Amino acid sequence: MPVLNPSAPAAHTLNFHPPVSTMAAPRAEVGEWSEEAVQQLLDLPFLDLLHRAQTVHREHWPEGDMELATLLSVKTGGCPENCGYCPQAAEFDTGVSAQKLMGVDEVRAAAQAAKDAGATRFCMGAAWRAPKDRDIEKMAVLIETVKGLGMQTCATLGMLQSHQATALKEAGLDYYNHNLDTAPEYYTDVVSTRSYQDRLDTLSAVRSAGISVCCGGIVGMGEAPVHRAGLIAQLANLDPYPESVPINSLVAVPGTPLADSPPVDPLDFVRVIAACRITMPKARVRMSAGRQQMGEAVQALCFLAGANSIFYGDKLLVTGNPEVDADNQLLQKLGMRVRRSPV
Ligand code: SAM
Ligand code: DTB
Ligand code: SF4
Secondary structure, three states: OOOEOOOOOOOOOOOOOOOOOOOOOOOOOOOOOOHHHHHHHHOOOHHHHHHHHHHHHHHHOOOOOEEEEEEEEEEOOOEOOOOOOOOOEOOOOOOOOOOOOOOHHHHHHHHHHHHHHOOOEEEEEEOOOOOOHHHHHHHHHHHHHHHHOOOEEEEEOOOOOHHHHHHHHHHOOOEEEOOOEOOHHHHOOOOOOOOHHHHHHHHHHHHHOOOEEEOOEEEOOOOOHHHHHHHHHHHHHOOOOOOEEEEEEOOOOOOOOOOOOOOOOHHHHHHHHHHHHHHOOOOEEEEOOOHHHOOHHHHHHHHHOOOOEEEOOOEOOOEEOOOHHHHHHHHHHOOOOEOOOOO
């Protein structure tokens, strides 16, 4: 399958709190972030916001290391859902053809290569609405295999039922990725085949099974600033908040409904990362999709704002990601420590 390389470079007014224009930004206990409080963070003068995020980051992550996570699409395309950003939805003409679930040898080889390149986490993605029990049985074998290589395991397979989450946990799954994607108020503009509550229910099943939660969203889908604040507030108020928070910048893929979305202002993307760091101090905040469209300087600002994980490897699921050599050069140039152990 060729790596898709899209050509696209790729508020409401809040009256309750006074506008914040200095370092006197709102503070809140974990689990108590209002949308207004997050909006005030996003509206801080840029340097004040970054200073605050970096202060929180150093307090909670004294080692300051960067996590490298590699993605593999183990079951590509043909998905019955209609997520408006997604090149794998069957109803969008994106040039992605449907493939069967990969076999264990192919997955083992990809995970070993990712480990050899320095990744400590391996995330397997499948373009399912919801896996069947027989899919879970096959995924369990893949998870055991990757776990056996000494890597952290993550999977993103769509909606899960409780007994399926338990089976994945027993197979050795460390993290389950399931994103809220955006604020509840904007969600129905993007997806209509499943609800926000469906997503929350899956997150709840994952949490109850004892699997760590990887949950984030996408910036650049035409959402208003208030929707970015709403997404961050939703994430921060999950009890507990996710251990991993992937923040994607939309990769605008031709053929998807969001193909013509205007690109995000890179400084606004940095602001979202900073607000995630402040509201979820102990989470791994991951720069996920969209790094290929960012320059080194923007990525460095994201690291300053508290991003401490990246997707590493020259492919995301079906679209491209920076080359491994380029990422290693950037991390070296910035003098950044890389996490070497999966525990
Ligand atoms: N099918 C599963 C599901 O949706 O739950 C798992 C795979 S899905 C591709 C995982 C996440 O990738 C989505 O929830 C979305 O946040 C992100 N994503 C997908 N396509 C994207 C794109 N074009 N740009 C940015 N993020 C994207
Ligand atoms: C996440 O938040 N982003 C990743 C991962 N979780 C599964 C997926 C990004 C997909 C980008 C478009 C593509 O390659 O399909
Ligand atoms: Fe299917 Fe996941 Fe893509 Fe939605 S994001 S269309 S569920 S693969």
